[in-house]
Amino acid sequence: MKNQEGIELRDATLDESLRFDCLVNSRYHEDREAHYSRIHRFLMFFIVVSGAAAISQVLESVPYAAETSTAMAAVAGLIDLVFGVSEKAKQHAMLRWRVLSILADLEAKEVDVQTLRHKLAAIFADEPPTMYTVQALAENGAIRAMGMDQRKLYKISAWRKALRHWIRFEVKMPDHA
Structure with a gap:
């Protein structure tokens, strides 16, 4: 165009x-x-x-x-x-x-x-290899930074945030809640 x-x-x-x-x-x-x-x-x-x-x-x-x-x-x-x-x-x-x-x-x-x-x-x-909880938190940050729909944010438990660098959580985070 x-x-x-x-x-x-x-x-x-x-x-x-x-x-x-x-x-x-x-x-x-x-x-x-x-x-x-x-x-x-x-x-x-x-x-x-x-x-x-x-x-x-x-x-x-x-x-x-x-x-x-x-x-x-x-x-x-x-x-x-x-x-x-x-x-x-x-x-x-x-x-x-x-x-x-x-x-x-x-x-x-x-x-x-x-x-x-x-x-x-x-x-x-x-x-x-990707640490999926770290990835989800990074996506949340980008969503906020770009002013996107907040309903697309991942809901991540406190224990998962705390362990995000130590446990890979093999299964990818679920779709946006």
């Missing part, structure tokens, strides 16, 4: 659909990045506190205190290393950055929507 000046117009529906998908995806990765960053910071704090020589000296009178705090520091370091907590945070940060760059291109209206949708699909291919 072209306007009066003969300039090709983009389909607003396609724009909004892509904008929604980008908002959902960026919110998803923001939540996951924050989760892994919190864990990493906690583990690093725990390692420093547990491994500090001052703690060993203060606790000399407590049997096995130095050995226990040293072992706990080693275990926390192993958890961070084996599970790649900081790497996972960086991965989600990079995925979010890629999605936000697509959103910026969409706002500039200089790139074909189908090209941008193709770029977004390429990002999907690089993503780890």
Whole structure:
């Protein structure tokens, strides 16, 4: 479709659909990045506190205190290393950055929507398995941000929100309630 000046117009529906998908995806990765960053910071704090020589000296009178705090520091370091907590945070940060760059291109209206949708699909291919409750919360955020019909919001229990990063909940969230 072209306007009066003969300039090709983009389909607003396609724009909004892509904008929604980008908002959902960026919110998803923001939540996951924050989760892994919190864990990493906690583990690093725990390692420093547990491994500090001052703690060993203060606790000399407590049997096995130095050995226990040293072992706990080693275990926390192993958890961070084996599970790649900081790497996972960086991965989600990079995925979010890629999605936000697509959103910026969409706002500039200089790139074909189908090209941008193709770029977004390429990002999907690089993503780890979806945590469905995190996804549903991201969709709720995008629905609110875009002023869409609030009846489309997922209803998510408090326990499911609390466990969203720890349990995948294999079955996808039900249709919007």
